[in-house]
Amino acid sequence: MNDYSIPLTDNFLNNWQSTLANIKHSYATTTDNLSDEILVMVSQTQLNDALQQYVVKNVGLLLDLKVELLDDYLRLYCTANFLGMHFSIASNFRLTQIRADKFTQIVVFEQLSDTEILDLHTKSWWKKPAIKSVINMYRRFLNKDPLPFLLSLSPKLKGKPFIEYKGNFIYLEIGRWLTAEIQPNKFLPKERLKDYFKKVQINHAYVQKEKLLLKAQPIFSEIFSLGDPNADIITEKDNPNKDTTSE
Numbered sequence: 001m002n003d004y005s006i007p008l009t010d011n012f013l014n015n016w017q018s019t020l021a022n023i024k025h026s027y028a029t030t031t032d033n034l035s036d037e038i039l040v041m042v043s044q045t046q047l048n049d050a051l052q053q054y055v056v057k058n059v060g061l062l063l064d065l066k067v068e069l070l071d072d073y074l075r076l077y078c079t080a081n082f083l084g085m086h087f088s089i090a091s092n093f094r095l096t097q098i099r100a101d102k103f104t105q106i107v108v109f110e111q112l113s114d115t116e117i118l119d120l121h122t123k124s125w126w127k128k129p130a131i132k133s134v135i136n137m138y139r140r141f142l143n144k145d146p147l148p149f150l151l152s153l154s155p156k157l158k159g160k161p162f163i164e165y166k167g168n169f170i171y172l173e174i175g176r177w178l179t180a181e182i183q184p185n186k187f188l189p190k191e192r193l194k195d196y197f198k199k200v201q202i203n204h205a206y207v208q209k210e211k212l213l214l215k216a217q218p219i220f221s222e223i224f225s226l227g228d229p230n231a232d233i234i235t236e237k238d239n240p241n242k243d244t245t246s247e
Contacts, residue, residue: 037203040214044069047212054174064088069210073112079119082150085131088119091147094207096169098214101201105175111168114139115147144168198222 048066056062064079074095079088097108117135122128138146148165164171199222206213 037215037217040216042212042214044210044212058176069207069212071209072207074207077118084123085127086119086121087117089115089117089147091115091145093170095205098202098205100174100197102195102198105173105197107172107174109170109172111145111148111170114145 044067047069051065051067056065061080061082062078063081064077066077068075068077072094073092075090075092077088077090080086091111092113093109093111095107096110097106099106117132120128120131122131135146138144144167148163148170151163151170152165164173198219200216200218202214202216204215206215
């Protein structure tokens, strides 16, 4: 599969830029259709680039974080330094909910498989077999995987735990990672990615092989910045004979 690694935000805007172009000159006749959702495709590479920029760079214990998108589920790979250990792990998840608007940015995953330890290094030789024994005991007696519990013990990000969990479900408040400024381009000025959700909200998503399909709803009142509908269309600022010497 050829992937030219277009930045996530560029790809997102490109997918519905044509929609805006088609209606921006006929806003009054399209208001009944402004609540329609559109599908936006994000590639696996674009998603991993976003994870690197907005998560790995903001969470000190993480060295790498990437996903493999499969049919209806994803495989998450993580490399980190944690509790004196350097390790790489992987686990399978199903995306059960995603909501991103100007008020809330949250993603919910259901863990489908036990965490697989791909690599593990410790300062003392005996810690590696001891850690594996503790993990096996945790699974045997509590009948669940220890990954959510261990992640909840990680250093807090902006005063809150890295994740919250209930049973096999993991809750990520991604808004805490979306404060970094994104690079300006011809579609999007320099601003925080979190602020961008004032103009478009994500209602749901579907995982397919090597791609993520987002159900997005543009907020046209914010995009067009119509302001007060009762305000004068032509004001003193439009007077060509206005005296500007006093300004």
